[in-house]
Amino acid sequence: MGKHKAKELEVVLKARDFIRESEINSVPVNLKLYSAVAGAEIEVCHDLDDEESGQTFFLNGRNIITVNGKHTEERQRFTILHEIGHIILELPSKHQDGSIKTTDLMSYRQRPEEEVLCDIFAAECLLPxxxxxxxxxxxxxxxxxxxxxxxxxxxxxxxxxxxxxxxxxxxxxxxxxxxxxxxxxxxxxxxxxxxxxxxxxxxxxxxxxxxxxxxxxxxxxxxxxxxxxxxxxxxxxxxxxxxxxxxxxxxxxxxxxxxxxxxxxxxxxxxxxxxxxxxxxxxxxxxxxxxxxxxxxxxxxxxxxxxxxxxxxx
Ligand SMILES: [Zn+2]
Structure with a gap:
């Protein structure tokens, strides 16, 4: 198994543990169940640039996830789960400067590994x-x-x-x-x-x-x-x-x-x-x-x- 594949599998297994812990028992998944376990609050912002998907801030012991309210609901759901991925996987975000987009689909060629792994986590949680x-x-x-x-x-x-x-x-x-x-x-x-x-x-x-x-x-x-x-x-x-x-x-x-x-x-x-x-x-x-x-x-x-x-x- 290649290095990438081994890491992907580890992320998938962590996501499945997280799904169980969040007691997800129906679809579409209820993001509130996930954010509660991750200790995160979600804020929908309507003044972000079109390119910006979302970010996580740590404030007074809480993770605050911001998400772009101009994006479609499907994209917002993916972004929130990508950000929760950063929290649960303890992977530093590489898109704080806004130069790297969170996106549903990209390959290793264009994106840092941390970001790809958070996308994999998000897809697993969104489509258990x-x-x-x-x-x-x-x-x-x-x-x-x-x-x-x-x-x-x-x-x-x-x-x-x-x-x-x-x-x-x-x-x-x-x-x-x-x-x-x-x-x-x-x-x-x-x-x-x-x-x-x-x-x-x-x-x-x-x-x-x-x-x-x-x-x-x-x-x-x-x-x-x-x-x-x-x-x-x-x-x-x-x-x-x-x-x-x-x-x-x-x-x-x-x-x-x-x-x-x-x-x-x-x-x-x-x-x-x-x-x-x-x-x-x-x-x-x-x-x-x-x-x-x-x-x-x-x-x-x-x-x-x-x-x-x-x-x-x-
Ligand atoms: Zn990210």
Missing amino acids: YDFFKKDIEDVDICLDTIKELSKRYRASIHSTGSRFAANCEGLCSFVLIEEGQIRYVSSSKSLRELKGWIDIGVPVPQNSVAFHLIKNRSETEQYNEEIPTEIWFNNGVGNYDMLCEEAIFIKEWNQCLSILWFDESLKPAGEIQPYDVGYGEPLLLEELDGILRWPSKSRRKNRLTSRIQSQHTE
Whole structure:
């Protein structure tokens, strides 16, 4: 395990302890429960610059967290939890001078490690694993699922999409593209195991769905299509010739969010395998009790139905 990964895991485990200690038992999470345990008071400020997300001050034995009232509720919730991260993880803030933005998604390249770790803490607290894992069982991989989840958790589409891909059982990646460059990628364990890597800091691949949406600064805000795997993955992914890509262009921020996934129906004829291929964790669990379970018919049917529906809307 790399140095970054080990630290990330430590932060995730600390966040889970903190969630338990705060007695979070429903979503969207009640931030008051968290701030009480952290000994923090939250102040919404309406006179901060647009760029400024929030800060923490220590005053008379209390942590005072300020948050920018001009930002969306989702962003404010993330900022507050990022600041609580600084308190709980005892990591010094590197954005007191205002030069470093707190943000839902950034990579190591642009931000100090302390800040990335506080973002990881915030995402864990905002989308607690125990709830989120259950909510993504048996759902279709698509942007609408991510949008629904983001409403349920009052989290941004960015952080919800990132966590969705990271925890998804299927082969799936969530990509953030800004000004035509790939800024952030989150991929499922099974896709990483098949070496389905996407580079950060390079232009969005030509002929991807995201590429076309950006090129046309598309009025059609959301679009999905089956495209050749090699457009995104030079070295291929398993035996999959085709992948599904669904992307949304957000004009306001010059950003494009894209979700890529593979499913069984995309395999070449004659190569369709039982459901276990590429699904590491569940198979392991099933092996423990010695009973191999095949996918239920309803699950397959759901996937097919959604594919048919998406074809109709195009
Ligand atoms: Zn910070």
